[in-house]
Structure formats: structure tokens, C-alpha cells
Amino acid sequence: MAGGAQDDRSVAERVFAIADAFERGDELTLSEIARRARLPVSTTHRLLAEWVSWGGLVRGDDGRYRVGIKLWRLGVRQPTARRLRDAAMPYLQDLLEATGEHVHLAVRDGLGAVYLERLSGPGAVRVISDVGSRLPLHATGVGLVLLAYAPDGTLTxxxxxxxxxxxxxxxxxxxxxxxxxxxxxxxxxxxxxEELTQGAFSVAAPVRDATGDVVAAVSIIAHADRAAEPQFAFGVRMAARGISAALGSDFE
Structure with missing residues (x-):
């Protein structure tokens, strides 16, 4: 550890410290992970190699690390995520049928929006989002909605x-x-x-649970030249309201 201090944590605690390092950021360098996990760079590099080999983390071409699909899949197997996707699916399918464009359901994870579901029409605009993707809050429609209702300090x-x-x-x-x-x-x-992807327009709305808290966001991503069409905002509002009601919310 920095300063030569003895690290009394178990091997498991050090492995979990690597996972905890990703709580506030979606893509991190080796040194950033080492600092957040309070581990020597050499130890961090070794543990990261094991995470990558297992599939829990992915190392990009630029050397930065991000959460991998295997770790994400473990999370979505939890009842809360399953219930959310199950409740949302009929409304997402209705939006897809009505628009023929991309339809998304996402939740906030730290400073990123994680996509739980994506349905797409054959002629939909090209986008980079997919199931399991983690994209920045400030540059995505769902992300901005989730950021708008996030706890104090998230924007900071x-x-x-x-x-x-x-x-x-x-x-x-x-x-x-x-x-x-x-x-x-x-x-x-x-x-x-065109805030994340050239040629794309996004409209998104919040999904609330029975307590009234915003727990997810639903969106449509369409060709930018369709941005003035009113049915997108109406459709996404109705879908968000329907999903919220299915979760037990009576908040508008």
C-alpha cells in the first residue's frame, strides 16, 4: 500500500475492493483503480487480470477497464432487476410497434446508465447502446433523466x-x-x-416505484429528422407511467 502501510485485508476483501472501485466511474485506468482500492499497482494489475479472465471486467484498447457483461448478468438475475424488466416489457414492445425505432430501459449505476433492455426495429438509427452497456449519464436521454432525479451530490x-x-x-x-x-x-x-450519436434523437421519461422514487428510465432513440414528431414524447410518457403503475406507483 502507499506509504508502506501493512494491508491486513483478506484476499477476498482485496478482490471486492477492485469491484468497489467502479462504483463512481465507468472506465478507469490501472492507477485509478489502485488508488480507489487502496492497493499497490502490482497487486491491482494481478487482480485485474483475474477479473478480466473471468469476464467480470473488460480491458479496452486504450488500457482502461470497465464492468464486463458477466458481472452485469449476475446483477440482473436479482429479483428487483427481473421484476423491473418483466413489468416494462409489454410497454417497451408497444413503443417498438408504434415507432419502429430503438426502445430502451435503463437504471443508474454510479455515474453511468446501465441498459437492462433494448428493442429495435429493422430500420432504426445506428446507436452504440446495447443490453449491458454502461454509458455516461450526461450524454444519454435515459442518463439525463436518471441524473435529474439522482441523490444530491451526483452531479457534483x-x-x-x-x-x-x-x-x-x-x-x-x-x-x-x-x-x-x-x-x-x-x-x-x-x-x-445528437448529444451522444450523430443523427440520433432521444426522448426519455422516469419510471417510479411504489415509494415514488425514480428507479429507471425508458426512452426512444430515433432518427434526428423525426425529432419534431409529437408521438415520441407522448408514447414514452405513457410507457413510463404504465411501468410505474405496474411497480405499484401512483405518482404522476
């Missing part, structure tokens, strides 16, 4: 990570992000054009 943590500007329309500054989040809370819907 996101800004501290220096959010990436993927497209000219991506919001990265505190003032513009706060204004967008306030608008989402006021209207109950997020609409964005």
Missing part, C-alpha cells in the same frame, strides 16, 4: 470527472446541465438531439 461527482463532450450538442458545463435537469424535473421528459 459527475462534473469532477470532467465529462466528455461526445458531440457538439453534448452538455458538459455545470450551468447548462443544471438548467437541463431542472427542465426534466419540471416537464417529466428529456429530449435531446
Amino acid at each position: 461527482d459527475l462534473l469532477a470527472e470532467r465529462p466528455r463532450k461526445f458531440q457538439p450538442n453534448t452538455l458538459t458545463r455545470e450551468k447548462e446541465l443544471r438548467a437541463r435537469l431542472a427542465s426534466i424535473r419540471a416537464t417529466g421528459v428529456s429530449q435531446s438531439v
Whole structure:
């Protein structure tokens, strides 16, 4: 450990410390993981190799690590995630049939939006999201909705990570992000054009549970030239309301 201090943690605790390092960030370097896990770089590198070999983490071409599909699949097997997907599926299928575009269901994981489901029509616009994808909150429709209703301090943590500007329309500054989040809370819907993917338009709405907390977001991603069509916002609102009701919510 840094400073030569003795680390009395068990091997299992050190392995779990690697997993805990990803709580606030979606892609981390070796040194960032070592610092968050409070482990020597050499130990971190060895444990990361085991995580990658198992499939719990993935190492990108740039050397950064992110959560792998195997670890994500373990999470979605939990009853809460299963119940959410089961409750949402009829409404997601209705949206797909009505629009022929991409339909998403996502939940917040730290500073990322994890996609639990994606349904797509044959002519849908090309996107990078897929089931198990973890994309940044500030650059996605579902992510902005989840960020708007996230606990105090989440936006501060996101800004501290220096959010990436993927497209000219991506919001990265505190003032513009706060204004967008306030608008989402006021209207109950997020609409964005070409903020993550060129040529794509997104509209998203929050899903609430029986306590009224926002636990997920549902969205449609369509071709940008369809952004003015009113049925998208209406459809996603109705789907979010239906999923929320299926979860026991009576909040508007």
C-alpha cells in the first residue's frame, strides 16, 4: 500500500475492493483503480487480470477497464432487476410497434446508465447502446433523466470527472446541465438531439416505484429528422407511467 502501510485485508476483501472501485466511474485506468482500492499497482494489475479472465471486467484498447457483461448478468438475475424488466416489457414492445425505432430501459449505476433492455426495429438509427452497456449519464436521454432525479451530490461527482463532450450538442458545463435537469424535473421528459450519436434523437421519461422514487428510465432513440414528431414524447410518457403503475406507483 502507499506509504508502506501493512494491508491486513483478506484476499477476498482485496478482490471486492477492485469491484468497489467502479462504483463512481465507468472506465478507469490501472492507477485509478489502485488508488480507489487502496492497493499497490502490482497487486491491482494481478487482480485485474483475474477479473478480466473471468469476464467480470473488460480491458479496452486504450488500457482502461470497465464492468464486463458477466458481472452485469449476475446483477440482473436479482429479483428487483427481473421484476423491473418483466413489468416494462409489454410497454417497451408497444413503443417498438408504434415507432419502429430503438426502445430502451435503463437504471443508474454510479455515474453511468446501465441498459437492462433494448428493442429495435429493422430500420432504426445506428446507436452504440446495447443490453449491458454502461454509458455516461450526461450524454444519454435515459442518463439525463436518471441524473435529474439522482441523490444530491451526483452531479457534483459527475462534473469532477470532467465529462466528455461526445458531440457538439453534448452538455458538459455545470450551468447548462443544471438548467437541463431542472427542465426534466419540471416537464417529466428529456429530449435531446445528437448529444451522444450523430443523427440520433432521444426522448426519455422516469419510471417510479411504489415509494415514488425514480428507479429507471425508458426512452426512444430515433432518427434526428423525426425529432419534431409529437408521438415520441407522448408514447414514452405513457410507457413510463404504465411501468410505474405496474411497480405499484401512483405518482404522476
